[in-house]
Amino acid sequence: MNIKANFFYKNLLSILSEAIAIIFLTLKGHIIIGWRKKSLKGDIDIVCADGKEMIFVEVKATTAEKQIFELLRQKQLKLLKKRARSVMLDHLLFPEHGRLDIIVVQWKYFFPKVEWIKGLETFPLFPVLRQNI
Numbered sequence: 001m002n003i004k005a006n007f008f009y010k011n012l013l014s015i016l017s018e019a020i021a022i023i024f025l026t027l028k029g030h031i032i033i034g035w036r037k038k039s040l041k042g043d044i045d046i047v048c049a050d051g052k053e054m055i056f057v058e059v060k061a062t063t064a065e066k067q068i069f070e071l072l073r074q075k076q077l078k079l080l081k082k083r084a085r086s087v088m089l090d091h092l093l094f095p096e097h098g099r100l101d102i103i104v105v106q107w108k109y110f111f112p113k114v115e116w117i118k119g120l121e122t123f124p125l126f127p128v129l130r131q132n133i
Helices: 003-027 074-090
Strands: 031-039 042-050 053-062 097-108 111-124
Touching (some): 003 097, 042 074
Parallel strands (some): 053 097
Antiparallel strands (some): 031 042, 097 111
């Protein structure tokens, strides 16, 4: 497979996985606020709401069975949190909390298997400042 075909295949797999994740979240009763939401720090795959909480979903598409920690590194998790806070500040409703979730879409013979990992990290909009006493 040449480089262009491989890039096209990965992009197609990524977009299909995100579309499946949006359908999955909608069926679970979440309100979709944004898809591929841009912020100053980068983009977030899916932004949705559940009550007073904004949920930021990172979608990972894979064709092999992998552990979740192989798919998402600690450095990427920090970056996602910064992106999420940036999106929260741009949003009019100013939610009280944000939550990072991951949806892993594993493709096997053109059939997707969806795994939803909730509450990977929960954080307030404004972090509490530490005071020296």
